[in-house]
Amino acid sequence: MVKKALTIAGSDSGGGAGIQADLKTFQELDVYGMSVITAVTAQNTTGVQGVYKVPLEGIQEQLQSIAEDLRPDAIKTGMLFNSDTIDAVSRFIEFYEMKHVVVDPVMIAKGGASLLQNEAVKALKEKLLPLATIVTPNIPEAEVLTGIKIVTMDDRKQVAKLLHIMGAKTVMIKGGHDQGREEMIDLLYDGQQFHTFSSNRIPTKNTHGTGCTFSAAITAQLAKGSSVVQAVKVAKDFIQAAIEEDLHIGSGHGPTNHWAYKRNKVKIAIK
Numbered sequence: 001m002v003k004k005a006l007t008i009a010g011s012d013s014g015g016g017a018g019i020q021a022d023l024k025t026f027q028e029l030d031v032y033g034m035s036v037i038t039a040v041t042a043q044n045t046t047g048v049q050g051v052y053k054v055p056l057e058g059i060q061e062q063l064q065s066i067a068e069d070l071r072p073d074a075i076k077t078g079m080l081f082n083s084d085t086i087d088a089v090s091r092f093i094e095f096y097e098m099k100h101v102v103v104d105p106v107m108i109a110k111g112g113a114s115l116l117q118n119e120a121v122k123a124l125k126e127k128l129l130p131l132a133t134i135v136t137p138n139i140p141e142a143e144v145l146t147g148i149k150i151v152t153m154d155d156r157k158q159v160a161k162l163l164h165i166m167g168a169k170t171v172m173i174k175g176g177h178d179q180g181r182e183e184m185i186d187l188l189y190d191g192q193q194f195h196t197f198s199s200n201r202i203p204t205k206n207t208h209g210t211g212c213t214f215s216a217a218i219t220a221q222l223a224k225g226s227s228v229v230q231a232v233k234v235a236k237d238f239i240q241a242a243i244e245e246d247l248h249i250g251s252g253h254g255p256t257n258h259w260a261y262k263r264n265k266v267k268i269a270i271k
């Protein structure tokens with residue numbers, strides 16, 4: 001039976017992040033992708049030129065259309081922009097008892113544009129976090145959610161524990177923003193133990209949409225029935241291949257290569 005995943009996020013006209021990154025990733029991992037668009041951004045590799053929120057009723061109707069017909073096996077949330085949207089999405093997850101919820105607490109695009117209003121942080125913490133199978137903040141997002149500054153790996157562990165206490169079943173604090181290191185370390189806390197996922201830092205400016213792609217890969221794997229740890233392992237390989245074999249598109253921070261992972265697997269299978 002085909003597995004289905006839903007992304008609730010913003011559209012990136014440039015195609016490297018947001019809804020577009022999520023759907024490409026679902027497709028590459030053999031999962032049927034669906035989308036609820038919360039906002040439309042005018043965006044390219046140089047930055048975000050405009051943000052246009054979809055009216056709340058439009059978001060609610062998209063959610064209902066999907067719930068009534070195409071039940072997803074896993075869901076991810078990305079750019080939600082304001083607290084009304086977060087309320088609606090949280091109610092949808094609870095009402096339909098949606099399983100396997102990946103919360104990517106998107107706040108700021110790489111160029112600095114705000115993708116979440118300040119007033120929405122409270123709703124994100126209080127309403128959505130407790131519904132998360134896994135929450136996937138980068139370091140600045142984890143700091144905003146907890147109010148704790150992260151410098152060392154011990155700080156990161158403390159913050160992961162706190163996010164678990166705040167309600168997320170599993171916490172993944174990504175290492176992309178840990179500039180000092182050659183090694184890229186992502187830290188997972190499952191409520192009992194820590195797991196680390198390491199890779200070499202790839203020297204490239206083409207990292208637009210890495211967070212969206214990574215969390216979408218986790219979502220696709222959860223939809224297919226993987227455990228969280230197994231899902232993260234695949235997602236790490238997926239994002240590593242996507243960054244390593246970047247496409248060199250655009251004049252700014254280019255997108256990653258969403259087809260690199262599958263193409264590499266096919267190459268290995270043919271050998």
Ligand SMILES: Nc1ncnc2c1ncn2[C@@H]1O[C@H](COP(=O)(O)OP(=O)(O)OP(=O)(O)O)[C@@H](O)[C@H]1O
Pocket residue numbers: 017109110137138139174175176177184185186199200201202203204207208209210211212214236239240243
């Ligand atoms: N230069 C890099 N080399 C290797 N892996 C990287 C690199 N940059 C990011 N990653 C990996 O990509 C994944 C996403 O991490 P990152 O911290 O970049 O997310 P993010 O900041 O949420 O992304 P975004 O800016 O798209 O929101 C993590 O697994 C991280 O380790």
Ligand SMILES: Cc1ncc(CO)c(N)n1
Pocket residue numbers: 009010011012017018019041043078079106108109110115208209210211212
């Ligand atoms: C629509 C959208 N969602 C998320 C991100 C974060 O990468 C982005 N740049 N744009």
